[in-house]
Amino acid sequence: MIAALLVRSWSYKNGSYTHRLATIIKNGSIDIETKLFEVYIKRPATLVLKNVNQSYNGMYAFGLTSTVPISSEVVVSIASAPIVKLDCPSRNELDEGKNFTCVCTGEGGVPAPANATWYKDGVQIGEAKKKSNTFN
Secondary structure: OOOOOOEEEEEEEEOOEEEEEEEEEOOOOEEEOOOOOEEEEEOOOEEEEEOOOHHHOEEEEEEEEOOOOEEEEEEEOOOEOOEEEEEOOOOOOOOOOOOOOEEEEEEOOEOOOOEEEEEEOOEEEEEEEEOEEEEO
16 A cells, blocks of 8 residues: 555656646546547546547556656557458359469558468468468
8 A cells, every 4th residue: 555645647658759648636636638538537546548549559657656656557559450452353153173363462450460361161271371362
């Protein structure tokens, strides 16, 4: 237990840029200091991020000010799906013995790069490949 808790504070860091998000001072009043993100504080000391998107990526720090300052940091990365492109012949049926090529490409997304994997009847065909995979 911390004897003389004076301030709890949250901040956002991205490179050399630091922005204070919120504080709770000794008397318990909550001060949301940011217009950068939608946030609120859940007592006793949880920062809640609302309506997150890619702009929320970065490092968040929590600090306690008492007789001895204490801080903790966490890196937040918002996941996003890649853009998937499928390049295949327009025919749905193939003649036996004929060649067929289909390319699946995944671009962007977090974390990157995406894996492209082919399946038949729920069983993987060939190896998973980064970004692009060709099925012949």
